Amino acid sequence: MSAILHATPESMLTGAWNVVVVGAGGTGSALLPSLARLHHAMIELGHPGGIKCTVYDDDTVSEFNVGRQGFYPNDVGHYKASLLVNRLNLLMGTSWTALPRRVDSTINLQADMVIGCVDSRGARHAIAQAAKRGKVRYYLDCGNETDRGQVILGEFxxxxxxxLPHVGDLFPDMLNAKNDRGDDTPSCSMADALRKQSLVINQAxxxxxxxxxxxxxRNGGLTFSAVFVNLATGRTNPVPIDPTAWARFGYEAPPENKPAKKPARRRKAA
Structure with missing residues (x-):
């Protein structure tokens, strides 16, 4: 295994992870069951608290979400966050919380990590502001377009x-709500939805x-902090934890503070 370049905080190795997931649609509904599996594995491997999770999403299931997202015909009309959390609590024995509302200017997030499973710039901006108003260490951005996307873990x-630079450090435009293209209107059929987005990208x-x-x-840290996925080319490209790599995106990490040199002692005149 490669050398760890970013160590997991001691508090997350000795206590429960407080995780907030924003978005329970395509990527959120794919990630939440994996998060529950991680919680179970952590407990089985001796972690003292596993994961405490809160899920925000004010959207309800439409018939065109069935098959593309983690929902079933009987779920139509119900809140996505509540459905997923209640299902996982029942099946995995967790005690997670669902809040069927969106993250906005009235919310102060308090968490070790916020996971954004959203695609609009406005939603990312709201997450970042709510995290800064509260107290959040990590921001894991999970975003995608038609057949490509990115996963970026950063710190506030x-x-x-x-x-670790977060998505707003590497790609400031992704947090600029003015540049949202207004193409998030609901699809009128599943075929229409699949023309907009690959059936596989959320799982990837x-x-x-x-x-x-x-x-x-498991490893106590990371050797890379971001991954770019392109299903059209079949490529997955990690971004190493390296200021030189970050500089390629236009982000300049502050230089490491080096201890000041002690002034040389003057020799006394003979």
């Missing part, structure tokens, strides 16, 4: 040479996010 806080993105989370726990 003052810029430091060793802070959720697997990469799951892998990063598993490494944080």
């Amino acid at each position: 806080g003052k810029p430091r040479h060793d802070r 993105i959720s697997v990469q996010a799951f892998n990063l989370l598993w490494s944080l726990f």
Whole structure:
């Protein structure tokens, strides 16, 4: 295994992970069962608390979500967050919480990590602002387009040479709500939805996010903090934890503070 370049905080190795998931649609409904599996594995491997999860989403299931997202015909009309959380609590014995509302300017998020399973810039901006108003360490962004996407794990806080840049650091435009294209109107059929987005992309993105989370726990840290997925070419490209790699996206990490040199002692005149 490659050398760990970012160590998992001690508090997350000795206590429960407080995780907030924003978005219970395509990627969220694919990732949440994996998150429950991770919780179970952590407990079985001796972790003292596993994962405490809260899910935000104000959307309800439409008939065109069935088959593309993690929902069934009998789910139509019900809140996505409540359906998924209640199902996992029943099947996996978790005590997670569903909040069928969106993250907005009235919310202060308090968590070790917020996972954004959203695709609009406005939603990302709201997540970042709610996290900064509250207290959140990590931001795991899971975003996708038609047949490609990205998973980026970053940290909030003052810029430091060793802070993982989050999605807003690497791609400021992704948090600029003014640039949303307004193409998030509901599909009028499943065929229409599949023309907009690959049937596989949500699962592909959720697997990469799951892998990063598993490494944080099992390996005690990470060797890379972001992954780009392109289903059209069959390529998956990780981004190493390296200021040189981050600079390719236009993000300049602050230099490492080096201890000041002690001034040389002057020799006394003879």
